[in-house]
Amino acid sequence: MFAKPNEENYVELVDGITIKTLVHGEATLMSEFRLEKGSALPKHSHPYEQTGYLLSGRLSLTVGAETRALGPGASWCIPADVEHAAEVLEDARAVEVFAPAREDYLKFLDTDALF
DSSP states (O other): OOOOSSSSSOOEEEETTTEEEEEEEESSSEEEEEEETTOOEEOOOOEEEEEEEEEEEEEEETTTEEEEEEOTTTTTEOTOOOEEEEEEEEEEEEEEEEEEGGGGGGGOOOOGBBB
16 A cells, blocks of 8 residues: 555544555555644543554653653654553644554545545
């Protein structure tokens, strides 16, 4: 599967946080998140390992009992079933990969960007 850059078709996940699934395979799924300053991702967990890379902006990310302030170029890995949350300190963009592939995020696939 290949996808080209496309600035359209982001879907609001929660207030101030939008998502677009970029590509996926049988074992992984990659999504881009756009996060507005002041928004928050509530504490939650899921059965997927999640790795991420912060392209721009600043976040406060809590994984388990540990909280870190992150800036551009920071990366993280959240083990499956570990509670995590985020506060958006500056408008931000992040790319995250989930394993195994999240079937619930397939609906966010930007089919207009596939080629």
